[in-house]
Amino acid sequence: xxDCEGRRNVSQPLIVFSPIVNHxxxxxxxxxxxNQSARPDGVEIDLLVIHNISLPPGKFGTSCxxxxxxxxxxxxxxxxxxxxxxxxxxxxxLIARNGMITxxxxxxxxxxxxxxxxxxxxxxxNEFSIGIELEGTDFEAFDDRQxxxxxxxxxxxxxAYHGLTVERIVGHSDIAPGRKTDPGPYFNWERFRExxxxxxxxxxxxx
Numbered sequence: 001x002x003d004c005e006g007r008r009n010v011s012q013p014l015i016v017f018s019p020i021v022n023h024x025x026x027x028x029x030x031x032x033x034x035n036q037s038a039r040p041d042g043v044e045i046d047l048l049v050i051h052n053i054s055l056p057p058g059k060f061g062t063s064c065x066x067x068x069x070x071x072x073x074x075x076x077x078x079x080x081x082x083x084x085x086x087x088x089x090x091x092x093x094l095i096a097r098n099g100m101i102t103x104x105x106x107x108x109x110x111x112x113x114x115x116x117x118x119x120x121x122x123x124x125x126n127e128f129s130i131g132i133e134l135e136g137t138d139f140e141a142f143d144d145r146q147x148x149x150x151x152x153x154x155x156x157x158x159x160a161y162h163g164l165t166v167e168r169i170v171g172h173s174d175i176a177p178g179r180k181t182d183p184g185p186y187f188n189w190e191r192f193r194e195x196x197x198x199x200x201x202x203x204x205x206x207x
Contacts, residue, residue, distance in 0.1 A: 020160045023106040025093075025153075033069040033104040035090035035112045040127055045107065046163030047119055047129035048154065051091065051172045052136040052182040056080050060097050060135055069094075069104050088112060091131040093153065099145030101153065107161070117175040125175050130157060130164075138184030147188070151195040158196070166196055 019026050039045075055064035056078050064081075067073040069090045075081040091113040092105045105111040113131030117124065132150065136142050158164045171187070172180040 023108040033090035091133040099149040
């Protein structure tokens with residue numbers, strides 16, 4: 001992994017996906033973000049939102065995304081970061097280019113990932129959704145390892161939170177059209193949805 005200035009850190013092994021225990025991915029990296037809040041009482045988690053992110057834009061393998069989510073990003077370290085100085089955001093999970101999964105917010109809590117948003121007439125999608133960030137951009141393909149990790153993670157989420165179905169998996173651009181474009185044109189929705197067929201059947205049988 002690189003730091004925000006592109007210096008090489010000690011590489012970390014790929015974290016194998018593991019079950020959800022107490023709304024956390026057991027044995028996966030967990031770095032708690034302060035940018036979270038309680039969901040409304042009684043709300044069902046029934047939407048999954050896919051994003052992309054890279055910091056600095058187009059640069060992969062840095063620690064800057066985690067630092068942004070934890071409010072520790074040095075905004076003087078890169079000109080682009082000045083516009084992020086007052087930003088308070090997070091996602092439940094980040095999937096790096098090598099498929100490594102890091103969780104930042106427990107799934108029963110509200111991560112601050114969607115912003116102004118609407119799904120099927122319901123506003124404030126943060127209240128009822130899970131947000132997954134893929135390390136990437138709108139301008140190039142995602143890594144095979146990211147698809148594998150995303151599929152495995154999504155399958156487990158569908159089994160744990162029965163309101164999540166294939167039909168209720170969207171991109172950030174779907175719930176914030178005109179404002180957001182991610183995960184972008186290079187995200188292969190057909191490949192991703194086809195990979196969920198076995199998980200979907202398993203989740204249905206568990207209900």
